[in-house]
Amino acid sequence: MHMPAGTNDTLSLITAKALWMRRRAFQMVYMAQLGHPGGDFSAIDVLATLYFGVLRFDPARPDWPARDRFIMSKGHASGALYTALCAAGYFPESWLDSYMQPRSLLNGHPNRNYLPGVETNTGPLGHGFPVAVGVAIAGKLSGSDHRTFVLTGDGEQQEGSNWEAAMVAGHRKLSHLTLIIDRNRLQQGAGTEETSGLDPLDQKYAAFGWDVAFADGHDIAALHLALSAPPGDRPRCIIANTVKGKGVSFMENKANWHHGVPNADQFATAMKELI
Amino acid sequence: MAHATAKAGLFDCREAWASTIEALAAADERIVVVVNDSVGSSKLGGFQKAFPDRTINVGIAEQVMVGVGAGLANGGRIPFVSAASCFITGRALEQVKADVAYAGFNVKLVGQSSGVAYGELGATHHSIEDFAWLRPLTDIIVITPSDPWETAEAVKWAATHEGPVYLRLSRMPVPALEVPDRVFRVGKAEVMREGRDLAIIACGTTVHLAVAAAELLAQDGVAARVLNMATLNPLDEEALHAAAATGAIVTVEEASVRGGLGGAVAEFTASHRPIPVERMGFPGFMPTGSADWLFAEHGLSAPGIAAAAMRALARR
Numbered sequence: 405m406h407m408p409a410g411t412n413d414t415l416s417l418i419t420a421k422a423l424w425m426r427r428r429a430f431q432m433v434y435m436a437q438l439g440h441p442g443g444d445f446s447a448i449d450v451l452a453t454l455y456f457g458v459l460r461f462d463p464a465r466p467d468w469p470a471r472d473r474f475i476m477s478k479g480h481a482s483g484a485l486y487t488a489l490c491a492a493g494y495f496p497e498s499w500l501d502s503y504m505q506p507r508s509l510l511n512g513h514p515n516r517n518y519l520p521g522v523e524t525n526t527g528p529l530g531h532g533f534p535v536a537v538g539v540a541i542a543g544k545l546s547g548s549d550h551r552t553f554v555l556t557g558d559g560e561q562q563e564g565s566n567w568e569a570a571m572v573a574g575h576r577k578l579s580h581l582t583l584i585i586d587r588n589r590l591q592q593g594a595g596t597e598e599t600s601g602l603d604p605l606d607q608k609y610a611a612f613g614w615d616v617a618f619a620d621g622h623d624i625a626a627l628h629l630a631l632s633a634p635p636g637d638r639p640r641c642i643i644a645n646t647v648k649g650k651g652v653s654f655m656e657n658k659a660n661w662h663h664g665v666p667n668a669d670q671f672a673t674a675m676k677e678l679i
Numbered sequence: 680m681a682h683a684t685a686k687a688g689l690f691d692c693r694e695a696w697a698s699t700i701e702a703l704a705a706a707d708e709r710i711v712v713v714v715n716d717s718v719g720s721s722k723l724g725g726f727q728k729a730f731p732d733r734t735i736n737v738g739i740a741e742q743v744m745v746g747v748g749a750g751l752a753n754g755g756r757i758p759f760v761s762a763a764s765c766f767i768t769g770r771a772l773e774q775v776k777a778d779v780a781y782a783g784f785n786v787k788l789v790g791q792s793s794g795v796a797y798g799e800l801g802a803t804h805h806s807i808e809d810f811a812w813l814r815p816l817t818d819i820i821v822i823t824p825s826d827p828w829e830t831a832e833a834v835k836w837a838a839t840h841e842g843p844v845y846l847r848l849s850r851m852p853v854p855a856l857e858v859p860d861r862v863f864r865v866g867k868a869e870v871m872r873e874g875r876d877l878a879i880i881a882c883g884t885t886v887h888l889a890v891a892a893a894e895l896l897a898q899d900g901v902a903a904r905v906l907n908m909a910t911l912n913p914l915d916e917e918a919l920h921a922a923a924a925t926g927a928i929v930t931v932e933e934a935s936v937r938g939g940l941g942g943a944v945a946e947f948t949a950s951h952r953p954i955p956v957e958r959m960g961f962p963g964f965m966p967t968g969s970a971d972w973l974f975a976e977h978g979l980s981a982p983g984i985a986a987a988a989m990r991a992l993a994r995r
Contacts, residue, residue, distance in 0.1 A: 469755055517783055523753060525782040528773055534743040535778055538750015538758075541735060545711070546754070565774075568743035575738075 429483030442661035477532025530563025559591030574613025621646035689852035764790025794933030811938025832863035868918035874902035878922035892984035
């Protein structure tokens with residue numbers, strides 16, 4: 405399914421899917437009393453834009469060689485990925501209710517052997533990006549036009565493996581690779597800049613041979629424009645400025661919602677706000 | 680009855696690896712190699728010349744090297760990721776665990792110059808811990824060939840097997856082993872010599888030493904069974920039951936005595952048939968010295984293994 409670029413219908417669809425994903429992911433976290441809702445919410449608009457406006461895929465053929473790949477390197481935000489894959493048609497909605505229950509296919513971190521549509525196993529940070537580089541190299545070797553998108557957290561950029569990956573991708577001019585950084589400026593314990601500062605991320609990626617762009621990570625039209633732009637002659641890094649916990653007033657920009665879980669009152673309040 | 684002998688002459692098994700992977704790549708365009716600036720040490724100069732696009736050199740960067748291997752497998756390729764075994768396992772262990780074993784990608788990890796081949800370079804460059812690191816990753820098939828023929832067979836098998844494999848190769852000169860009707864079977868111990876008094880279980884570069892030790896023991900009237908346990912994951916438990924039935928076992932490996940072949944055999948016998956097990960190998964970080972010196976210093980020789988066999992028999 406490949407949506408026409410930028411039409412109002414497309415943007416409305418993405419917006420509606422993103423709202424459903426937020427509500428459903430928070431319900432999963434509430435039921436499991438486990439999860440990473442702050443990071444789910446900062447990433448959901450990016451995932452909704454990719455799955456409902458950008459990616460070329462067919463849920464009936466998850467191993468279709470020419471599919472675009474999306475790799476969720478920040479695997480802890482599995483609520484965002486699972487709701488996206490479910491909404492995209494990879495598995496029935498009832499599966500979401502099993503999130504993190506014994507023997508569930510919806511493990512806390514995604515496993516490609518459990519669920520169709522999961523491209524690789526992630527969870528430990530700094531793994532998805534190197535794998536995405538390998539996928540992009542495979543595509544280039546085969547002359548395939550498929551694209552590879554990988555989303556990392558911003559705190560995740562502190563892992564050195566990302567910089568190995570950035571160097572290889574820049575050197576090999578992997579034009580069909582797009583890295584999206586979920587720049588919510590908060591990691592588990594504190595702000596990124598007070599922990600081990602990342603700025604200027606744009607200059608760092610530019611120095612590694614990447615095209616770099618910023619986007620408001622919650623502006624669907626801006627995200628769609630940035631993510632659906634055709635490949636250039638080098639890899640592309642999109643720094644998506646986001647808000648951790650986006651969409652729920654008491655969660656926004658609060659580090660403790662990294663893996664905080666709601667009580668009944670908080671859940672009810674969130675459901676009222678997410679409309 | 681199998682009765683292996685070592686032919687005259689010594690070989691660097693990397694030559695067998697290199698010629699085999701080149702031939703396989705010529706027949707199957709899915710095959711690629713991924714290296715960390717290790718074209719030379721992996722003897723892949725010929726491969727690179729023949730298949731420059733399929734030689735993916737990521738530079739000195741082992742984490743992305745293994746991750747790229749997983750990504751290439753996602754993209755339908757059959758990657759052989761080749762680097763010094765100390766780095767491909769130790770430096771990239773979490774990638775080996777998460778991206779290869781847990782994710783289950785069709786990646787072949789090729790550990791070059793394993794064990795103490797880098798002798799004088801010291802413990803940083805020895806790879807004697809890799810067995811212990813990889814054994815709990817039961818989704819990876821671990822193969823340690825003993826000679827050039829077995830190296831070539833292991834590479835060929837890995838290319839056709841769908842799933843993660845670790846090939847633990849060596850640059851240590853070893854003789855070619857002459858075994859009647861020799862067949863390469865993954866997951867099956869190869870009987871190099873029959874014997875009822877005890878079993879010597881070896882792998883890789885120590886198999887020919889175990890064969891020579893059995894000759895020495897035979898001169899003293901001791902009939903040792905010798906097994907080539909080329910596959911460490913999964914372990915051939917049927918062969919271990921038979922070995923344990925002799926009443927004493929010596930394990931021999933170019934690796935730490937903790938957690939490798941010796942550890943696996945000790946786990947097995949503790950669970951199924953407690954008998955004396957003498958574990959030959961290396962104790963940990965070692966003083967400076969050549970590989971040959973380190974082998975001699977730790978009894979990895981025909982007389983040293985024969986002496987261990989007598990110790991095991993005395994404990995029976």
